[in-house]
Amino acid sequence: MSVSVERMVKVFERPRSLTGAHSTYCPGCHHGILTRIIGQTIDDLGIVERTVGIAPVGCAVFAYRWYRCDALQVAHGRASAVATGVKRARPDLVVFAYQGDGDFASIGTAESIHAANRGENITVIFVNNQVYGMTGGEMAPTTLVGQKTTTTPDGRDPALFGYPIRFSEMIAQLEAPVYVTRQALFDTKRIQETTKAIRKAFTNQVERKGYSLVEVLATCPTNWHMKPVEANRHVAEVVTKVFPLGDLVNRG
Amino acid sequence: MAKRVLMRGNEVIAEAAIRAGCQCYFAYPITPQAELLEHMARNMPRLGRTFVQAESEVAAISMVHGASAAGVRTMTSSSSPGISLKMEGISYLAGSSLPAVIVNVVRGGPGLGNIAPAQCDYFQATKGGGHGDYHMIVLAPSTVPEAGELTMLAFELADRYRTPVMILADGMLGQMMEPVLLPDPVDPAALPAKPWAATGAKGREPNIILSFDLDPEGLRRMNLELQARYRTIREKEVRHEETETEDAEIVIAAHGTVARIAKSVVRMARAEGIRLGLFRPITVWPFPYEPLRALSSRVETVLTVEMSAGQMWEDVRLAVAERAKTPFYGELGGVVPTPKGILREVKRHVG
Ligand SMILES: Cc1ncc(C[n+]2csc(CCOP(=O)(O)OP(=O)(O)O)c2C)c(N)n1
Ligand code: SF4
Numbered sequence: 001m002s003v004s005v006e007r008m009v010k011v012f013e014r015p016r017s018l019t020g021a022h023s024t025y026c027p028g029c030h031h032g033i034l035t036r037i038i039g040q041t042i043d044d045l046g047i048v049e050r051t052v053g054i055a056p057v058g059c060a061v062f063a064y065r066w067y068r069c070d071a072l073q074v075a076h077g078r079a080s081a082v083a084t085g086v087k088r089a090r091p092d093l094v095v096f097a098y099q100g101d102g103d104f105a106s107i108g109t110a111e112s113i114h115a116a117n118r119g120e121n122i123t124v125i126f127v128n129n130q131v132y133g134m135t136g137g138e139m140a141p142t143t144l145v146g147q148k149t150t151t152t153p154d155g156r157d158p159a160l161f162g163y164p165i166r167f168s169e170m171i172a173q174l175e176a177p178v179y180v181t182r183q184a185l186f187d188t189k190r191i192q193e194t195t196k197a198i199r200k201a202f203t204n205q206v207e208r209k210g211y212s213l214v215e216v217l218a219t220c221p222t223n224w225h226m227k228p229v230e231a232n233r234h235v236a237e238v239v240t241k242v243f244p245l246g247d248l249v250n251r252g
Numbered sequence: 253m254a255k256r257v258l259m260r261g262n263e264v265i266a267e268a269a270i271r272a273g274c275q276c277y278f279a280y281p282i283t284p285q286a287e288l289l290e291h292m293a294r295n296m297p298r299l300g301r302t303f304v305q306a307e308s309e310v311a312a313i314s315m316v317h318g319a320s321a322a323g324v325r326t327m328t329s330s331s332s333p334g335i336s337l338k339m340e341g342i343s344y345l346a347g348s349s350l351p352a353v354i355v356n357v358v359r360g361g362p363g364l365g366n367i368a369p370a371q372c373d374y375f376q377a378t379k380g381g382g383h384g385d386y387h388m389i390v391l392a393p394s395t396v397p398e399a400g401e402l403t404m405l406a407f408e409l410a411d412r413y414r415t416p417v418m419i420l421a422d423g424m425l426g427q428m429m430e431p432v433l434l435p436d437p438v439d440p441a442a443l444p445a446k447p448w449a450a451t452g453a454k455g456r457e458p459n460i461i462l463s464f465d466l467d468p469e470g471l472r473r474m475n476l477e478l479q480a481r482y483r484t485i486r487e488k489e490v491r492h493e494e495t496e497t498e499d500a501e502i503v504i505a506a507h508g509t510v511a512r513i514a515k516s517v518v519r520m521a522r523a524e525g526i527r528l529g530l531f532r533p534i535t536v537w538p539f540p541y542e543p544l545r546a547l548s549s550r551v552e553t554v555l556t557v558e559m560s561a562g563q564m565w566e567d568v569r570l571a572v573a574e575r576a577k578t579p580f581y582g583e584l585g586g587v588v589p590t591p592k593g594i595l596r597e598v599k600r601h602v603g
Binding site: 048054064067070075082083089090092093110113118 | 275304308310312314315316318319320321322323324326340341348450454455458459460461464
């Protein structure tokens with residue numbers, strides 16, 4: 001039996017704000033899901049013509065390729081400061097910084113905290129995958145105690161390297177941020193929650209409410225040496241124990 | 253109608269930046285350029301423009317990166333240790349072809365050094381400083397009024413060539429007060445459009461502003477494009493000044509504050525019958541090699557005087573080659589050479 005094409009209804013398609021450029025992420029990596037969510041959000045809010053994305057140094061260095069909006073690629077860790085510059089220069093733009101945990105919570109510590117503390121009216125997406133993906137899986141500030149990485153071959157020893165940093169909790173101590181939340185992508189429920197969070201983080205900016213941060217617990221199957229499904233389970237069962245999900249600040 | 257006012261170098265640079273249409277200024281405090289920051293703090297918000305005291309010089313230059321990418325005129329200022337921190341951002345600006353003005357009110361170094369005037373950041377300013385094959389245009393004012401004029405020019409050149417431009421001043425120039433005729437403000441709305449800027453992809457393809465290309469062929473093209481632009485700058489933007497060089501047997505080569513002091517040495521020497529002239533680069537990058545080369549074949553000696561261990565001296569020797577003697581006199585650590593001290597050096601090399 002043949003199905004008439006006219007009778008087919010498109011129920012799922014690529015967000016218009018995404019270019020469809022060939023992905024540079026590994027199979028099963030959460031960066032891809034997150035990209036789609038951001039694209040969908042930009043579509044839903046109808047802001048693609050006034051959005052500027054800031055790509056970091058890290059696996060998301062090519063993030064400027066995914067979106068049909070103006071974009072910059074900037075120095076390692078400085079995305080929140082660069083976003084500050086763009087936004088202050090043109091407050092009518094919608095500016096988002098997309099940063100890994102090495103970028104945001106290690107080398108960019110000062111820039112990340114102070115952009116939040118000034119209450120810059122920007123949206124920051126902070127991808128916490130507990131490793132340095134791009135450089136080959138070294139320890140990140142978020143690496144779990146005991147986790148093996150290429151620079152902690154025997155597992156992270158807190159006596160030598162400290163503990164995984166709960167950066168969003170630090171930001172949540174500040175007066176200015178209007179929205180700080182930690183989300184995940186390991187199942188459809190979390191994907192829906194993350195979608196809502198990202199929509200809120202962008203909406204806050206559009207409504208000129210101020211600084212919003214969405215931390216997303218992500219997988220790095222490649223450097224965790226896990227299958228994607230196993231990596232999802234690891235986030236659900238292990239990572240969320242150290243990095244609990246949910247809103248930390250919601251002054252919307 | 254413009255009128256003369258008595259102002260400090262740092263304030264003149266700040267005020268000139270405002271008049272050049274600087275919309276966003278970002279900086280971190282450091283002596284001896286605090287008055288620049290303070291002038292901006294007082295005046296930018298009043299004009300509806302952006303002033304942000306950044307958490308560090310690294311952040312300040314990154315904010316400049318953002319504001320420049322968004323298409324507005326933007327500036328940061330600091331002094332030596334802070335400029336070292338800005339080198340990362342300057343390299344990114346150069347790589348991304350973004351215009352910006354960076355002011356270095358140089359102080360004694362290395363390390364924390366001191367807060368006295370110095371010229372010890374010449375290499376850092378003119379030979380790269382940050383990573384990669386890039387240059388900044390570097391303007392070296394020698395008086396307070398000239399600091400204002402060159403600041404206006406810096407914004408123009410930055411936009412024209414889409415490049416960072418540095419004002420290389422020093423603590424003396426920053427602190428000194430002189431009467432100046434402030435330049436007329438430019439109308440920011442009348443400045444040429446920046447179709448490459450990140451202003452929102454409305455009715456056009458997205459503008460993507462990058463300093464990288466993982467493909468060596470692509471990065472090679474990007475570098476060649478930069479080098480072509482640097483060639484144009486070398487052809488068109490070299491600026492220098494000569495004082496009493498027509499009949500000179502010896503000339504001093506000096507920039508900035510030292511050139512200003514050397515001007516009085518020229519008068520003193522001439523009064524004693526010594527035919528001394530002064531060659532003053534105004535752009536230290538691009539360095540005025542050609543004019544100095546031409547001059548050097550007419551004189552016996554080109555004496556370089558600097559508040560450094562001999563940094564510009566290298567460019568002088570490149571220009572002069574074997575055509576004249578090229579002795580050097582430098583003071584270090586924030587010590588400013590006196591007219592008498594320079595004259596003594598001149599005398600050692602004549603007759
Ligand atoms: C100043 C500087 N230091 C180091 C690097 C090398 N480097 C590139 S990506 C990266 C880590 C990125 O990790 P993360 O931010 O967690 O992002 P991921 O790759 O995991 O997505 C490092 C250290 C760099 N590009 N610049
Ligand atoms: S290395 Fe890890 S974070 Fe990077 S793309 Fe691959 S799976 Fe994703």
